[in-house]
Amino acid sequence: MNKKTIVEKTVQLGFFLCAVVAIFAVCSITVYMFLKGTPALSKVGVFHLLFGTEWMPTAADPAYGIFYIILSSVVGTAMSVAIGVPIALMTAVFLSEIAEKHVASVVGGAVELLAAIPSVIYGLMGMMILNPWMYKLEQAIYSGDATHQFTGGANLLSAILVLAIMILPTVISVSTSSLKAVTDSMRSASLALGATKIQTIFNVVLPAAKSGILTGVVLGIGRALGEAMAINMVAGGTVNIPLPFNSVRFLTTQLVSEMGYAQGLHRQVLFTVGLVLYIFIMIVNLILLRTRKKGVEHD
Amino acid sequence: METKTKISVENLNLYYGENHALKDVNMDICANAITAFIGPSGCGKSTFLKTLNRMNDLVENVRIDGRVCLDGDDIYDSGMDTTLLRKRVGMVFQQPNPFPMSIYDNIAYGPRVHGIKSKAKLDEIVEESLRGAAIFDEVKDRLKKSALGLSGGQQQRICIARALAVQPEVILMDEPTSALDPISTSKIEELMEQLKKQYTVIVVTHNMQQAVRVSDYTAFFLVGEMVEFGKTKDIFSYPQDKRTEDYITGRFG
Amino acid sequence: MISQKRKIADSLVYGLIYLCVALSVALLAGIILYVFVKGVSHVNWEFMTTVTSVLRGTVGIAGNIVNTLYIIVITMLIATPIGVGTAIYLNEYAKPGKIVSLIEFATETLAGIPSIIFGLFGMMFFGQTLGLGYSILTGSLTLILMVLPLITRNTQEALKTVPDSYRNGAIGLGAGKWHMIRTVLLPSAMPGIITGVILAIGRIVGESAALLFTAGSAKTLPKTLSMLFPKIFQSGGSLTIQLYLSATSEGDFDSAFAIALVLLVIVLLINMGTKWLAKRFDVSRIQ
Numbered sequence: 001m002n003k004k005t006i007v008e009k010t011v012q013l014g015f016f017l018c019a020v021v022a023i024f025a026v027c028s029i030t031v032y033m034f035l036k037g038t039p040a041l042s043k044v045g046v047f048h049l050l051f052g053t054e055w056m057p058t059a060a061d062p063a064y065g066i067f068y069i070i071l072s073s074v075v076g077t078a079m080s081v082a083i084g085v086p087i088a089l090m091t092a093v094f095l096s097e098i099a100e101k102h103v104a105s106v107v108g109g110a111v112e113l114l115a116a117i118p119s120v121i122y123g124l125m126g127m128m129i130l131n132p133w134m135y136k137l138e139q140a141i142y143s144g145d146a147t148h149q150f151t152g153g154a155n156l157l158s159a160i161l162v163l164a165i166m167i168l169p170t171v172i173s174v175s176t177s178s179l180k181a182v183t184d185s186m187r188s189a190s191l192a193l194g195a196t197k198i199q200t201i202f203n204v205v206l207p208a209a210k211s212g213i214l215t216g217v218v219l220g221i222g223r224a225l226g227e228a229m230a231i232n233m234v235a236g237g238t239v240n241i242p243l244p245f246n247s248v249r250f251l252t253t254q255l256v257s258e259m260g261y262a263q264g265l266h267r268q269v270l271f272t273v274g275l276v277l278y279i280f281i282m283i284v285n286l287i288l289l290r291t292r293k294k295g296v297e298h299d
Numbered sequence: 300m301e302t303k304t305k306i307s308v309e310n311l312n313l314y315y316g317e318n319h320a321l322k323d324v325n326m327d328i329c330a331n332a333i334t335a336f337i338g339p340s341g342c343g344k345s346t347f348l349k350t351l352n353r354m355n356d357l358v359e360n361v362r363i364d365g366r367v368c369l370d371g372d373d374i375y376d377s378g379m380d381t382t383l384l385r386k387r388v389g390m391v392f393q394q395p396n397p398f399p400m401s402i403y404d405n406i407a408y409g410p411r412v413h414g415i416k417s418k419a420k421l422d423e424i425v426e427e428s429l430r431g432a433a434i435f436d437e438v439k440d441r442l443k444k445s446a447l448g449l450s451g452g453q454q455q456r457i458c459i460a461r462a463l464a465v466q467p468e469v470i471l472m473d474e475p476t477s478a479l480d481p482i483s484t485s486k487i488e489e490l491m492e493q494l495k496k497q498y499t500v501i502v503v504t505h506n507m508q509q510a511v512r513v514s515d516y517t518a519f520f521l522v523g524e525m526v527e528f529g530k531t532k533d534i535f536s537y538p539q540d541k542r543t544e545d546y547i548t549g550r551f552g
Numbered sequence: 553m554i555s556q557k558r559k560i561a562d563s564l565v566y567g568l569i570y571l572c573v574a575l576s577v578a579l580l581a582g583i584i585l586y587v588f589v590k591g592v593s594h595v596n597w598e599f600m601t602t603v604t605s606v607l608r609g610t611v612g613i614a615g616n617i618v619n620t621l622y623i624i625v626i627t628m629l630i631a632t633p634i635g636v637g638t639a640i641y642l643n644e645y646a647k648p649g650k651i652v653s654l655i656e657f658a659t660e661t662l663a664g665i666p667s668i669i670f671g672l673f674g675m676m677f678f679g680q681t682l683g684l685g686y687s688i689l690t691g692s693l694t695l696i697l698m699v700l701p702l703i704t705r706n707t708q709e710a711l712k713t714v715p716d717s718y719r720n721g722a723i724g725l726g727a728g729k730w731h732m733i734r735t736v737l738l739p740s741a742m743p744g745i746i747t748g749v750i751l752a753i754g755r756i757v758g759e760s761a762a763l764l765f766t767a768g769s770a771k772t773l774p775k776t777l778s779m780l781f782p783k784i785f786q787s788g789g790s791l792t793i794q795l796y797l798s799a800t801s802e803g804d805f806d807s808a809f810a811i812a813l814v815l816l817v818i819v820l821l822i823n824m825g826t827k828w829l830a831k832r833f834d835v836s837r838i839q
Contacts, residue, residue, distance in 0.1 A: 004728055011730040012645055018637025019646070022658040022704070025697045029665065029673045036676055090572035098569065107573060109827075110580045116819045117583065118758030120795045121812045125583055127799060128590075168576060185396040189458070192354060193409040193465055194386035198562040203412065208399050226666020228761040229796060252668045252761070259675070259765055274672045278665075285664040289657075380555055414557070 030278075037275025040064070040268035049272060055239035055249075057258070057266040064269045066254070070276060072242040073251045076156060076231070077224040080163035084224075085217055087164070088171035089206075092213075095172070096179035097201050108176070115169030123233030126162045127154075131234055134158050138245050151247040154236035159248065162230050167220035174219060178212020179205060215291045222284040225277070228252035251277040305330035305469060305499040306351060311365035313343075313350060315358070320346050322523045324365070328516075333491060333500045335514035335531065337507060339546070342520040344503045348471050351501065352388040353381050369469070386413060389467035393474040395454035397446035397461070402438050405446045405457055409465035424464050432460035433490050452483025459490065470494060472502040476509065488513050507547060511535055519543045584816060591813030594806045600814075603773050604807075611807055613814070615771040619688060619788035623767060624756050626692035626784065627699065632749055634696070635703025640733060642704075643711040663701035667762035670698045675765040686787040691767025698762055699752035706751065710744020711737065743833040747826050754822040757815065760792035769793050791815055 041049055044064045052065020091111070095104050135153030142148040182205050190200040206213070228250075236247025237257055249257070254273050262270050306328040313321035321343050328334050336344040349355045350367060353374060366373045374384050386409075397405050406425040415421060425442070429435035434456040438449070446457050455475060462470055472491075476484040491513050494500050504510050510517050511531060518528040519540075527534060527543045538544040602612030638655065646652045674694025684690045714737055722732035738745075768787030771794060774780045789797070791811050799808040 008728055008730055011733075012641075015637045015641035015645055018634045019641040019655045021634050022638060022655055022662055022700060025700070026658045026661050028677065029669070029697075032673055032676050033669070087572045087575060090569045091576050094569050094573045098566075099573075107577060110577050113820070113823055114576070114580050116754055116758065116823055118760065118792050118795075118815050118819070120758075120760050120792045120799075121583065121587065121815060124795065124799050124808055124812055125586065128805070129586070165579060168579075172576070183396075185392060185394060186398060188354065188357070188392065189396045189398065189461075190408070190412075191357065192352065192385055192390035192392075193412065193461065194382040194384075195409075195412040196382055196558055196562050198565045199412045199558070202565070203408065204398055222664055222666070226668060228666070228668040229764075229792075233796070233800060252666070255668055255672060256761065256764065259672070271672075271676075274669065278669055281664065281666060281669065282661075285661055288664065289660065382558070383555055412558075 033271075033275050033278045036268070036271040037278075038272070040265060040272045043265060044269065049269065050276075053241075057262070057269065062266070064265070066239075066269070066273055066276070068239050068241055069249050069251055069254050069273065072156065072240075072248045073225060073277070073280070075242040076159055076163060076235075076248070076250055077221055079160045080167060080224045081217065081221055083160065084164035084167045084220060085171055088168050088216070088220070089175055089213065091168070091172050092175035092179055093201055093206070095176045097197075097205065111169050111172050114165075115173070119166065119227060119230040120233070122162055122166055123230035126158055126230065126234035130158045130161060134245075142245070148245070149247070151236050151245065154234055154247055155245050156235065156242050156248045157244040159231040159235035159250070162234050163224045163227060166227060166230060167223050170223050171216045171220045174216030175209070175213045178209040178216070181212065182208045211291060215288065218284060218288045218291055222281060222288070225280055225284065226252065228256050232256045251280070302332070303330045304328065305370065307366075307368045307371075309366040309368070311347075311350065311367060312363070313346060313355065314362045316360045320523050321350070324525045326518060326525065326528055328499065328501060330499045331495055331497075332515040333495050333502060333513055334516040334518065335510035336501070336503045336518050336520060337505070337510050337546075338520035338526075340505065341522075343523040344518075344520045345473055347520065347525075348473055348501065348503050351469070351471055352385050352390055353379075354385075354390065356381065386465045387467055388469040388471060389462035389465060390471045391455070391458050391462055391473065391475050394478050395451055395458050397449075397454050397457050399445065399447055401443050402446045402449075402457060403442040405461050406464050409461060413465060428460040428464040429457075431463045431494075432456045433486065433493070434460060450483070452479050452486060455479060455483065455487060456490065459487075459494075467498065469499040469501065472500065474503050474505060477505065484509075507535075519546060521546070587809060587812045587816055590805075591809035591811075594810035595813055599807075599810055604771055611804070613771070613791065613794060613807070613811060615773045616789055616791045616794045616811075618773060619767070619771075620757065620790045622688050622784065622788065623692050623695065623763070623790060624753055626689065627695045627756055628749060628752065630692070631696040631699050631703055631752065632745075635700050635748070635752075636707050636738075636745060638700070638704045639707035639711055640737075643708055644729070644733065644737070659701045659704055662697060663705075665698075667698060667759055670694050671762040671765050673697075674762065679766060684785070686766065686768030688767055688784045688786065688788040691763045691788070691790075692784075694762050694766045695756055695759065698759070699755055702752045702755060703745075703748040706748025707741060707745050710741035710747075713744070714740045743829055747829050747833075750822055750826050750829070754819060754826075757790075757818050757822070758792060760790070760796055763790055763793055764796075767793070769797060 049064055049066060051067045052063060053067050054063035054065045056063045095108055099107060131153035134155060134157055138150060138153060186204050186208055187200055190204045231250060232253040235250065235253060237249060238247040239249045240246040242248050251273055255270060259270055304327045308324055308326045311321060311324040324347060336348060338344045346355065350363060355361050355363065363375065367375060369387065398408060403425055406428050407421045410421060410424050426435060429438065434453060437453060446454065449457060476487050488509065491500055502514065514531045516529065517531040517534045519526045519534065521542055527538060527540045534543065535547055538547060598610065599612050601614050602610040603615045604611050642652060642655060671694065674690055678684050678690040678693045679686065718736050718740060719732060722736045767790065769789035770787040771789050774783045791814060795808050795811040798804045798811065
């Protein structure tokens with residue numbers, strides 16, 4: 001081998017090693033999540049841990065039930081998607097079908113910026129604006145109710161609204177590009193039959209773009225499920241059944257607020273919370289892969 | 300046979316920005332006949348076709364003056380509802396463009412957007428339209444299957460059936476066979492013969508043989524100008540204009 | 553009449569669409585305006601250049617600024633070559649097959665993992681297993697994994713736009729592949745790579761959940777210049793972490809909004825930078 005081939009081979013190996021880092025990272029993350037997340041399952045008991053509804057980690061007789069935490073994450077994500085997706089879709093329709101070019105570029109730029117704003121700022125805004133509103137609402141609804149535990153507005157509803165806002169940019173940008181990918185011949189065919197522009201958009205263009213839109217929605221679900229800091233600032237901090245005006249804990253916020261001081265079994269249970277979140281995210285990722293593939297086949 | 304004017308075009312001019320794309324076109328189009336527009340590509344024949352159901356409205360920077368009257372009413376009148384106009388003047392495109400949905404839903408699409416909801420009524424319209432487009436027997440067992448699974452020729456007849464389903468009076472066809480094989484082409488041509496009994500058919504074609512085979516009237520376009528218009532027989536046998544003669548004898552285009 | 557009914561339905565839908573668009577735009581405008589109004593009076597020279605200290609009675613974020621810069625520099629110094637290298641391997645060397653789809657799958661998966669999981673993993677692996685504790689280095693190593701997909705994907709996109717004739721031209725002149733990559737490919741792909749790098753910096757500036765349990769929250773400045781290097785083995789809170797602490801445990805909302813304003817300005821600059829690059833990039837491609 002001459003010198004040139006040795007250099008070429010070495011360089012190629014170098015690039016290959018770079019590429020393997022990603023595989024190595026995913027493998028080690030997965031291994032660590034399971035390694036650290038499973039011990040508590042056997043110590044507390046799978047059923048007691050996952051389906052227990054009592055969370056008293058620092059009591060003399062501690063209880064480690066994370067069912068309400070899981071439920072809060074599921075409900076919070078589902079509700080924020082239910083609110084955010086329609087708004088995002090309408091905005092995407094505007095960007096792709098209705099707006100003139102310069103208007104679309106202004107609105108599109110705004111959406112891009114929304115995506116870039118750090119989540120702690122969303123949290124801060126939620127604390128300062130949303131929570132006081134929610135508190136007023138809470139006072140109006142529960143005035144004179146002796147059993148309700150007042151949250152000062154830091155509740156599930158606030159978290160859902162913040163999440164709904166935070167998933168907007170993702171869903172908007174993915175949906176917009178899939179709407180734009182629908183060929184004009186579909187639009188012409190519909191208009192030539194006497195359909196109005198709105199009928200054309202909702203009966204032909206949106207259905208034709210559905211696999212791309214679905215991808216956007218799944219991405220939004222992943223984003224909502226994984227968001228931690230912003231909702232930790234607005235959701236209160238009690239493990240509770242996820243009702244709109246209850247202070248709640250999510251899988252993510254449970255980690256943020258207790259990982260700093262938890263010891264022993266409590267800490268191990270938190271790792272299990274992390275594992276549950278990781279499994280949810282992996283499921284979302286796999287669904288995403290599926291919908292993306294379907295989209296490609298469809299084309 | 301007595302002839303009745305369905306569409307009359309008076310002094311029609313169309314501009315794409317600065318480009319004068321149609322120059323002072325005048326024409327009376329007969330009901331229950333097939334009128335063909337021929338000419339080299341870029342001559343304005345497709346553009347002219349699209350002025351008849353105002354599909355040009357969708358293009359940016361288009362300006363139109365002159366009159367296009369459908370049964371005596373100017374379709375460019377400000378009170379004209381384009382959706383109702385397009386219901387009366389249907390269109391079939393060059394590339395078959397069925398929607399990515401079932402055959403049934405493709406045909407029922409038009410009636411539905413015009414407010415028909417009854418299942419029985421829709422069933423009836425779908426069958427009637429598919430029969431009208433001579434494709435019912437080929438697809439009757441797979442109405443719920445995607446229209447995208449059909450061959451190009453079948454897709455084009457689905458598109459014709461889809462246009463028929465809103466019970467139009469006029470059907471515009473923009474080079475409907477240029478993307479199809481010869482067998483599918485002859486099926487569509489036979490179908491056009493059937494259609495003219497009920498409808499006024501206007502077809503743009505770059506295929507002169509097709510114009511001779513199917514049409515009753517022919518208009519020849521060249522760089523935005525309508526050079527000659529008359530009975531197909533006359534145009535092809537005794538062209539009045541030197542440019543028409545050059546074109547049909549294959550000297551250019 | 554049906555036509556009339558349709559018109560009314562259409563206008564309702566149009567109204568709904570405009571409402572949603574107005575909401576999205578108003579959100580952005582509202583956030584920027586609110587943060588600006590609440591924060592602007594607290595952003596001053598002292599705030600930017602001192603460290604919060606009870607003894608001296610100062611409130612400042614100089615330490616957090618230095619920490620953030622530190623984290624950005626270390627993360628990008630390591631993540632950029634790896635990300636670009638991955639993209640080059642995928643685009644220039646690898647033949648389609650199991651390995652490639654595995655690497656692409658891994659990159660996609662990394663991109664889908666939320667930052668709190670990265671934080672958890674970073675704390676367990678870099679912090680505990682490797683014994684780095686709460687430190688700027690732990691935080692940076694964690695963030696490398698997080699921004700890797702961003703750099704890889706942007707570089708891949710950029711490499712795809714380099715025409716094959718460039719590659720063949722260089723190879724045809726007798727250049728080795730490595731020489732071709734260095735002299736032809738990387739320069740032509742540079743705008744795309746820089747875009748990826750800037751986007752990654754933006755992500756780091758805004759990141760908080762992945763840093764809380766890795767880089768920690770200390771806000772002190774290194775006492776002397778020679779202490780700057782050892783600082784990477786010490787805890788260091790970024791701007792976002794300080795914002796979080798100011799708004800929650802410290803209850804100092806003035807500082808929280810001041811930091812929010814600083815962050816917003818950085819985010820805006822980064823956004824403008826990538827936009828400018830994209831525009832310029834396209835123009836040069838047309839030429």
